[in-house]
Amino acid sequence: MGGAGMSGPVAPPPAGEDRGRVGGSSSRGDTATRLAIRYGFLVLLAGLVVFFMAAAEGFTSVFSAVFIFQSVAITAILALGVTATLVVGGFDLSIGAVATSSMMASAYAMVVWNLGAVEAVLVCLLLGLVVGLINGMLVVYTRIPDLLATLGMMFVLIGLQRIPTEGRSIAAGMTLPDGSTAEGTFSAAFMAIGRHRFDLVEKNVLPVSVLFMLAMGFLIWFFLEYTRYGRVMYAIGSNERAAALAGAPVRRYKIAAYMISGVFASVGGILLAARLGRGDIASGNNLLLDSVAAALIGFAVLGAAKPNAFGTAIGALFVGVLLQGLTMLNVPYYTQDFVKGAVLVLALIFTFTLSHRQDR
Amino acid sequence: MIDRRSLLAAAGAALMATSLVGTAQAADMPKPFDKPEDVKIALVRYLSTGDFFQAYLAGVERQAKALGVDLRVFDSRQDAALQADMVDQAIALGVDGIVIQHGLTESMKAAAQRALDAGIKVVAFDVNVENDKIPQVEQSDRDLARLALEQAIKDNGDSFKAGYVYVPGIAPLDRRDETWVKVKKANPGIEEVAVFGTLDNPIANSVANQAGAALRANPQITVMFAPYDEFAKGVKIAVDELGMTDQVDIYSADVSTADISAMREPGSAWVATAATNPAVVGEVSVRALAMLLAGENPGASVIVPPTLITQKDLNDQDIKNMEELGQKLPQFSHADVATPAWMPLPKR
Numbered sequence: 001m002g003g004a005g006m007s008g009p010v011a012p013p014p015a016g017e018d019r020g021r022v023g024g025s026s027s028r029g030d031t032a033t034r035l036a037i038r039y040g041f042l043v044l045l046a047g048l049v050v051f052f053m054a055a056a057e058g059f060t061s062v063f064s065a066v067f068i069f070q071s072v073a074i075t076a077i078l079a080l081g082v083t084a085t086l087v088v089g090g091f092d093l094s095i096g097a098v099a100t101s102s103m104m105a106s107a108y109a110m111v112v113w114n115l116g117a118v119e120a121v122l123v124c125l126l127l128g129l130v131v132g133l134i135n136g137m138l139v140v141y142t143r144i145p146d147l148l149a150t151l152g153m154m155f156v157l158i159g160l161q162r163i164p165t166e167g168r169s170i171a172a173g174m175t176l177p178d179g180s181t182a183e184g185t186f187s188a189a190f191m192a193i194g195r196h197r198f199d200l201v202e203k204n205v206l207p208v209s210v211l212f213m214l215a216m217g218f219l220i221w222f223f224l225e226y227t228r229y230g231r232v233m234y235a236i237g238s239n240e241r242a243a244a245l246a247g248a249p250v251r252r253y254k255i256a257a258y259m260i261s262g263v264f265a266s267v268g269g270i271l272l273a274a275r276l277g278r279g280d281i282a283s284g285n286n287l288l289l290d291s292v293a294a295a296l297i298g299f300a301v302l303g304a305a306k307p308n309a310f311g312t313a314i315g316a317l318f319v320g321v322l323l324q325g326l327t328m329l330n331v332p333y334y335t336q337d338f339v340k341g342a343v344l345v346l347a348l349i350f351t352f353t354l355s356h357r358q359d360r
Numbered sequence: 361m362i363d364r365r366s367l368l369a370a371a372g373a374a375l376m377a378t379s380l381v382g383t384a385q386a387a388d389m390p391k392p393f394d395k396p397e398d399v400k401i402a403l404v405r406y407l408s409t410g411d412f413f414q415a416y417l418a419g420v421e422r423q424a425k426a427l428g429v430d431l432r433v434f435d436s437r438q439d440a441a442l443q444a445d446m447v448d449q450a451i452a453l454g455v456d457g458i459v460i461q462h463g464l465t466e467s468m469k470a471a472a473q474r475a476l477d478a479g480i481k482v483v484a485f486d487v488n489v490e491n492d493k494i495p496q497v498e499q500s501d502r503d504l505a506r507l508a509l510e511q512a513i514k515d516n517g518d519s520f521k522a523g524y525v526y527v528p529g530i531a532p533l534d535r536r537d538e539t540w541v542k543v544k545k546a547n548p549g550i551e552e553v554a555v556f557g558t559l560d561n562p563i564a565n566s567v568a569n570q571a572g573a574a575l576r577a578n579p580q581i582t583v584m585f586a587p588y589d590e591f592a593k594g595v596k597i598a599v600d601e602l603g604m605t606d607q608v609d610i611y612s613a614d615v616s617t618a619d620i621s622a623m624r625e626p627g628s629a630w631v632a633t634a635a636t637n638p639a640v641v642g643e644v645s646v647r648a649l650a651m652l653l654a655g656e657n658p659g660a661s662v663i664v665p666p667t668l669i670t671q672k673d674l675n676d677q678d679i680k681n682m683e684e685l686g687q688k689l690p691q692f693s694h695a696d697v698a699t700p701a702w703m704p705l706p707k708r
Contacts, residue, residue, distance in 0.1 A: 058576040071569035171618035328577035
């Protein structure tokens, strides 16, 4: 897994750079800084885990580890999606709304339209693809800055998800706007996405959502780091014009990035619906903020100083470990937000200050 | 030609007949409800996500329709500053009455006063605006919590290890908390070993993550007091995911169709909830406002009494949704509160 950082631009600086500096001690200091930047965040994560193992009863168990993964699965999947847009130098503010819209769409498909699990999942994926396509076209062809285009899309979706039910949440047996009662229910197969557990070491341990997260994480990581397409995306992100001059179809890649982001977010929504067992109207803003935080924290992992899938996954895990551990210690939610923010700022210092100083 | 004239006449007669019926009804009504179509009221909401608030809105709409008044709905979606602005918008719109639904005392106090200054009648539901002229509609959160906790003690004895879900600063949750503190004091055997809670939406999902952590840190917990149904849903998800359904009992407040099906799942840990019908609370809010508009006094606090709903009740009477709950537990479907003789009630 450590391979993610190896291909990053923050390779050790050329030997020539040290020549300008005075004395050997500063060179040793540089090595320390370099190590701190490269492994600092992972060490911090390990330290955190050790701390909670000592302080919080019940933190140390297979079940506990799995639960942490489960609690971050949805955020992580969204974060992995937004990483794809970050890589091409874009941003997607609509992922939270795509996720909750997809949750509503799956619930609507099953409860109101009486569709099965497979159809409901397809509806959601299609929704994610279409939203991503529109986002990409808005950014590429109408030249609306990415933040603004996806912000607009976010509001459109928050509104849209409420229109079919006139603002109601969707549950089996709900009353429809025309006064009749919905006939459909969440199909058992669909619920299994949220509730089934595979055996791992012990019986019924590994939830489907965690498996989804791992699979999608591996997929996007491999895609971004090891395929030609991924490398072109990074090239576009670092210098769009140069990439275009080198013959990369920049527009197509950018649109594809938003479509990846849309699909990942819609998968997040499917998992959300399967876990809750109903369609809950929600803006998804907390999902958006948490996943963006995870992706940004990811910049600091292994000193990558750029969006990367491995870092994003670690970032999500980091936030998950923190929140689980703090909750186990009975720390109230506002303190948890504070800690989350502090971690993000720290990660950004790692990325923008320390790494850049080293680059110079 | 004749045909058309006779048709017109027939149509006119029909129109007259209906309007006569209309006026016959309206004649018994005190001003300004003798001309209800000229009465404009606004509902200014702070919270709207979740089944409870949907049902509340449905009740408000139903009672407004029964009265025949023009209802405008403003939804600030948990934005306190926006909610205050929306009161000003309603004032500018020239409404006759405003129902303030939830909100923060600090931001709504001044806004409510501005509405009163503009000659508008105001009632507040579940938000204390610290104003004698504004009746408080309450679903008696203290009674809600009391009913649920009495059942918990009945089921589990007066000494158990409990987890508690709470977010301070929300008026109804604060009032429920008062009861919880009182009950804990009166029963020293009840030990609160974990407290958590968040309103990050989707709330049930965020609470499930927290509850999972809390239950693993304190596996000796046997009772979860989650006095808001979104909290209870989250706790139930965590209990299921951890396979602790046999061990943990969940007691909550509020109810909805989705809650009923969650409580009735085989082996569900969610054993009881205390609730006032949110739709009835919505109806009562509008009735209290209507009484004010008609120059009557509904009283400083208008309390809607709660009902205890147990898993056993639901299973024994095979109740599947809110409609059946209202039919089979009649005390749940109507509250005889704010009902002067002239008040038209929604049809059932």
